[in-house]
Amino acid sequence: MNIEGKKAIWKDYQKEIADDKYYYVRSCVRQNFFPGSETAFLKIMREELKKDVYEHPCHTSCSGIGYHSDIVPVETTMTIVARQFAIMTEAGYENLLPSCITSFGLYTEILDTWHHFPEIEEKIRVQLKKATGREFNKPKNLAHASDVIYKFRKEIAAKAKFKLINKNTGEPLKVVDHIGCHYAKMFPSKGVGGAEYPFVLTGMIEEWGGQIIDYPERRHCCGFGFRQYLVQANRGFSIACSKEKFESMKPYKPDMIITNCPGCPMFLDRWQYVINEMEGKRYGQNGEGIPVFTYEEVAGLVLGYNPWDLGLQMHQTDCEPVLDKIGIEYSPEDKYNTKINVEYSKNHNLINV
Amino acid sequence: MSKHVVVIGGGVAGLEAAGRLSKVGFEVSLLEKEDKTGGHLNNWYKLFPDRRSSSEVNEYLDRISINGQVKLLTNTTIEKFSRNKTNLTILTNNGEELVADAVIVATGFDLFKSSRKEEYGYGIYDNVITSAELEEMFWKNNIALVNGKEPEKIGIVHCVGSRDEKVGNLYCSKLCCVTAVKQAIEIREYLPESKVFCFYMDMRMGGAYYEELYREAQEKWGVSFIRGKVSEAGESFDNKLVIKVEDTLAGRPLKMELDMLVLMAGMEMSEGGKKIAALGGLNTGENKFFAAADHHFGSNVSNVEGVFYAGTCTAPMNITETISHARAAVSEVMEYLKDDRK
CATH class of the missing domain: 3.40.50.11810 (Rossmann fold)
Structure with a gap:
């Protein structure tokens, strides 16, 4: 195997990862499966790396598992996600940091869908407003929690x-x-x-x-x-x-x-x-x-x-x-x-x- | 004073066009970015469907282009390309300014960079090679693995970078199927004990004697053709290649260990062509090749007056079609310059 070949590919896939002021959204299931992981993440971010990571108690499931299981219709899922964005906006944050991979994928997919079909985004904005009275900004940066640990892997190594x-x-x-x-x-x-x-x-x-x-x-x-x-x-x-x-x-x-x-x-x-x-x-x-x-x-x-x-x-x-x-x-x-x-x-x- | 025609690109189309133009009396300058002419033909060992040596075709092209008054400029690229009211001006990387009455663009194609199909592991796993690299092995008369051993099981993947929305190429490169068939036969000739498997989407044998070659590969050489795309390649603990394929005729997934995997890289608009398109304001199509003025009766004609196309800079073509297309471009130039339109 030629590691240089992999390095060439890695070079092509670098993404922007915000370096502070995160709005953290927890996973529905991880706290049952691996109950110490999210707590450890917050401890690392706040105490080791001194980062501002904000959580809000009104955050809910993104409904991703329901969506991928054909239980929750996509428009409902989008409206739920729009509500998460609204809570993030109200809290004054722009960098969305999901703990769950399915949430991360879902947010990415929805943002991409809205990018290509702005009329759907508009429809969801109307639905959210009618249902909750809320409005939202889309996240400026979307990174999975593993992206952020990757970003600070050297800092973690320095404290290891x-x-x-x-x-x-x-x-x-x-x-x-x-x-x-x-x-x-x-x-x-x-x-x-x-x-x-x-x-x-x-x-x-x-x-x-x-x-x-x-x-x-x-x-x-x-x-x-x-x-x-x-x-x-x-x-x-x-x-x-x-x-x-x-x-x-x-x-x-x-x-x-x-x-x-x-x-x-x-x-x-x-x-x-x-x-x-x-x-x-x-x-x-x-x-x-x-x-x-x-x-x-x-x-x-x-x-x-x-x-x-x-x-x-x-x-x-x-x-x-x-x-x-x-x-x-x-x-x-x-x-x-x-x-x-x-x-x-x-x-x-x-x-x- | 004879009219001056600049031909850009010294591959099959450019050589044919330059030679023909020169023969009928035009002053011709042929620009080639490499240090010698011949283009991709220089890298190919034998040609389909009759498996004649590529050097025979190269010799013919040399003969036709040397006869006459072709001014050959090698190691030459274009830095500026503009049209004024009466003629076209080209500034080369060597600082030479060429004023032309007409230009034939024959910038050909680039082979698809197989590393872009990351799942096949080209550049990562040993013994994943391209069709061009296999031709190089044929030239050297040595089909061998990285460790020097002869491969026993060889897989050939069709449509690498062609008919593939993921890489942005929806078109068929047209020549990869028959190249795969030709190379499969050549492998079996060279390594009679080997087993060769071709993984294809459709067998597109739309050329004279292609279908016959396909039949020969199966009946005489025992090449196995499996309808299905390779989804991924990996490496086993003992450094064998492991591929996953869906055999769509059997309706089941397939996992196979191979010694060598050959990727049939498709054709793409050349980087040189892209640069000239940008410099000269030449239109390109959805397939990113040069867009001809009319698909049926203007396939050599560009959107810029006095600029014509020849060969694979407009679409994938085999050598026969390329030579015909180059001759048609010459005919267009003759028509264009006959009335002293300057």
């Missing part, structure tokens, strides 16, 4: 307490990156590095000491694919997709997986547990699973945050093998304790425990 390096061998950790479909596949120019060889997560990993693996099923679906999971009868396809990826990456002996989508880490993490239950098969080294992380979790680990504050105890493929390789200290006893010393209910039969 750990590197993504195996402390026993001195070798970089081998990392599989997986980008959400709605990040760049619909609009390659809106993703750092484009859709075919995305750089957004690769850039973070390389900056923090790790090494990205290029494997044949790199572009294959994580297993979510919306209909594959949301339609119950299709769930066999969902797990089959994830399995295809695991089989393909296994020979490269990955230490971990990093993702930037709500769905991808969920399915890559949970389906490993299910495959282990069904077939007794694990894809990591030494009979372990491959730990799966969000980019905020990885940033948090690099910065030395407590793994349990990052919510890593909620993973079904446990993260301890990676923590041990990096040399991050953690307290096994505290894993399921809350900060007020109440014990969470424990998962059973976890991989890597």
Whole structure:
């Protein structure tokens, strides 16, 4: 493989990412799936990078999952999105910063639609005004939260307490990156590095000491694919997709997986547990699973945050093998304790425990 | 005093036009940006459909253009191009000013840059090559992988940069299908143990003896033709190419390991042509090639008086069509200059 070829492509796909004063919109599902990620993001942005990140309690779901599942009509979705823009405008912000990849894709798609069909934008403005009395400005800058972490990856590296390096061998950790479909596949120019060889997560990993693996099923679906999971009868396809990826990456002996989508880490993490239950098969080294992380979790680990504050105890493929390789200290006893010393209910039969 | 005609581009069309113009008595200047004439023909080994050597055609073109009084200016590009009431003025990069009574633009085409189809991994994965690079291997009599070994399984992807909305080229480049068939046969001749797979959308064999060549590829050489586009190429753990295709006849997705992938790069308006279009105010069409005044009976005529087109600067053409088109351009110039219209 010729890395220079990839670099030439990456050069073509650089996007403008605002450097401060963000209006942050949370994901509907990430706080359930990976509950520490958004908290970690805000901590990194506000406390480490000293950035102005604003949140508003009236922000709602963007309805993207409903839209992509053919449940919510597109005009309704557009009006909901217009309301988010209105709240951002009222708060005095211009840089929209979604946490969710599907939201990011949806906002990008709607802005592009309005650009090509201004009459639709006008119609939505009228609908929003009638329904809520609100008016809005379109965001001046739209960047996904992973874009922003990518932008400040060097600043994070400068503050890092750990590197993504195996402390026993001195070798970089081998990392599989997986980008959400709605990040760049619909609009390659809106993703750092484009859709075919995305750089957004690769850039973070390389900056923090790790090494990205290029494997044949790199572009294959994580297993979510919306209909594959949301339609119950299709769930066999969902797990089959994830399995295809695991089989393909296994020979490269990955230490971990990093993702930037709500769905991808969920399915890559949970389906490993299910495959282990069904077939007794694990894809990591030494009979372990491959730990799966969000980019905020990885940033948090690099910065030395407590793994349990990052919510890593909620993973079904446990993260301890990676923590041990990096040399991050953690307290096994505290894993399921809350900060007020109440014990969470424990998962059973976890991989890597 | 004979009229002066400038021909821009020393490929097939330019050489043919310059030679013919010179033969009928015009003073001709032929401008070529490279250090020698011949254009893309210099890089091609054998030609379809009869697989004659490209050097035979090159020799013919040299002969016709050397005969007569063609003034050949190599390493020459155009910096200014303007028309006044009576003639056209061209300023070259060498500072030479040429005043012409008529100009034939024969700037040809550029091969589509295959790296723009990022999913095929050209420039990223070893052993993903273009049709032009395969011709180079034929010239060297050495079809080999980067590691020097002979490939056993070779895939050929049709329509790379053609009929592709994603890259902005809706048109068919017309020659890639038959080039793929020709190259598949040549690979099988050179490597009799190899397996060759062509991945196509439609087989467009619209030329004399093309269909026969296609049949020969299947019946005599056992080339497999699979109807479906390659969606992506990757690299396996042992450095083999892995491609994904939808076999639309079988109605199922296909994953295949290959040693080599050859991309049939399409034709695009040349960069030189784009520059001249901008300098001279020449119209281009939706396909970005020069737009002729009339598709049916004015395909050599431009929107600027005294400027004519020859060859693939107007649309993809094979060599036969290019030579015919160049001769038609000469005929237009003769018609234009016959009444001493200056």
